[in-house]
Amino acid sequence: MPELPEVETLRRALSRTLVGRTITGVEVRLPKVFQPAPGLGTRDVVGARVEAVRRRGKYLVLELSDGLSLVFHLRLTGQLVLMRDGEVIAAGGHPVPEFGSPLPHKATHLIFDLDDGSHLYFTDIRRFGFCLLMPTAEVATYLAEQGLGPEVLSPEFTLETFREVLRQRRAARLKPLLLDQRAIAGLGNIYADEALWLARLHPLRTAGSLTPEEEARLYQAIREVLEHALTYGVARVVGGRATPRAGFPRVHGREGEPCPVCGGPIERIRVGGRSTYFCPRCQQAPHDCASTGADR
């Protein structure tokens, strides 16, 4: 569930702690996780210095000296932890295994040794995440090939940009649309639900059904939930169950609990194969929506 706020929080932490460090060793414990471009391998990483940590959507890029970059995607359960002498220096991503617990874990697939004696551990219980090694010059092309939509928290993501996305995908239901990284880059299941709740829009509404006022509300809500998570801490959701901190998340992972606004029970439905949490009172169902218990 690392989504934009989780990856961005991690990026900021690693920018402070990892930049300037030189990699002195690499251990690949699960080969499929480490994918070097043709002609490249772990030997090319040893001796390289970390020069910058960047993010695009949910991708995290460690830019190294020698013109190389490591491109990470944490997918569902990936995490990166920088540790020295058993102490966490920076950590982010999926919170299992718990940050601060001894590493390597049995699901630690990649270990980078640094010149100050610290280690960067890539751990991923479900093994969906990966780390690519490629020339820095090719990173932009690679990311472009992924077809990522506008970066939500960048100046390019204006209300007009968002309206253009909605126009191009008029028939799409809001929930799958928000999850589609080609439409907008960065949202995942948790923050998509949060944004729809905040905008008071039912997840099954279609993009083309929104009034201009609703479009603006959704645009604001998307930005707000992400900025809130970056400011006050990311949501903690494990196995679909939320552990709210400071009342966040408000609806995701909280089936049957009261809506923070109206007090009615939060419902869970499946949309596009994914659990979707919403308040049927605050988020009115579309008229053509066969009952989810949300109308009437």
Add this chain to the structure above:
DNA sequence: AACTACTCCTGGAGGC
């Protein structure tokens, strides 16, 4: 174009 189903994987929860 948009939908569903399946795939990659493991671990935790609940039923019996």
Add this chain to the structure above:
DNA sequence: TGCCTCCAGGAGTAGT
């Protein structure tokens, strides 16, 4: 206890 099924959900792909 132990075996079974279901569920978690980012993203790619195939088929309708």
